[in-house]
Amino acid sequence: MSLYEEIGGEPAVNAAVDIFYRKVLKDDRIKRFFDGVDMDRQAAKQKAFLTMAFGGPHNYTGEDMRRGHAHLVAQGLNDSHFDAVMEHIGATLTELNVPGNLIAQAAAIAESTRNDVLGR
Template sequence: MSETLYDRLGGEDAIAAVVDRFYERVMADEQVVHYFDDVDMQKQRAHQTQFISAVAGGPVDYTGADMEAAHDDLGISKPDFDAIVAHLEATLEEFDVDEADRDAVLSAVGEYEDAIVTVPA
């Protein structure tokens, strides 16, 4: 049986640690922190861990809201999306995730860009 991206990332506990550090970075970024003003961050972290676990091929089904519905009223711009993705990439680097696996995670997240970015460029 071949090892999945989920396995290479270290499974749910490792992904949860990455997500925690990722949100530390996001919450310290004045450009994007306002998107999380009224967000239950414990719940957000759990959803993000579940989402990354699912897109990485883990034994997890993402049960959060549809991506477009969840982000529709936030008015996320392309530069803000890119800033958040950059935080994810830097966090994966910090956790010594190799380049191919970082690219795979970022590619999986990037597939949702059209559903998340709602402000025209």
């Protein structure tokens, strides 16, 4: 069984996305990066990102990640902000009672995007 199936597939992503996004928007360290963005469009992007982190179907390339975050890097997006998001992914999955070994696998996938997201 794939990681995506083990975590629970699309229903699991649907359960996770609001919890995750709420944590992100409440976090004083990173919420300014979301000022003025449309909630619905952003929620769809968060869902695509979590789907990828959960090992699910996606079409994102490193280049997409770079392009999508370049304007935020220009505003000062750095490792500390990426770390904050990683924290929220872990906390969200813990809240949903996902076993630790699966959380570690999802975290590793998310971690693999760090250099692209930060434009390095």
